Amino acid sequence: METNRQKKIGGVLQRDVADVIQHALREAGVQGILVSVTKVSVTTDLSIAKVYMSVFPHNEGEKVLNEVNAVKSQIKHQVAQRTKNQLRRMPELSYFIDDSLEYIDNIDKAIKGKENPLENPDLLPRRKKK
Structure with missing residues (x-):
């Protein structure tokens, strides 16, 4: 269960990390890839923040994750500059797709395709009755 403080810090980090990543992608001249930060969960001691990113198109996710991890320290520094009035210590950021x-x-x-389990229940494995 997240405390209100964890939720607030997660929200602040989510907005700022998203801004920094999108700005970095624009500067790198990356076209046609949309990255959004869907969630940031912070540990109870506020030392680690898990950043979950959604990447479109989906097949670019691994590439974007590798690039973000390559510049992890610069992202952390830029986010720390933005949040210095709100956070005493910047949490360590871990990135996930x-x-x-x-x-x-x-x-x-x-559901919309040929293999619709609602129309053809034989597609689903049978439950064993006890």
Whole structure:
């Protein structure tokens, strides 16, 4: 269960990390890739923040994650400059790809496609009755 303080810090970091990453992508001249920070969860001692990014198109996710990790310290520094009036200590940032949108998209395609388990229940494994 997250405390209000963790949620507030997560919200501040989410906005600032998103701004910094999007600015870095623009400066690098990257075209056609959309990166958004979907969630930031902060540990109870406020020392580590997990940053979840959603990347579109999905197949660019690994590449973007590698590039973000390569400039991790610069991102942390820029975010620290923005949050210095709100945070005493800048948490360590860890980056992850949030594939929940892709997962939802796959479910949507499965339901709309030929293999619709709602119309053809034989596609689903049978539950064993006890």
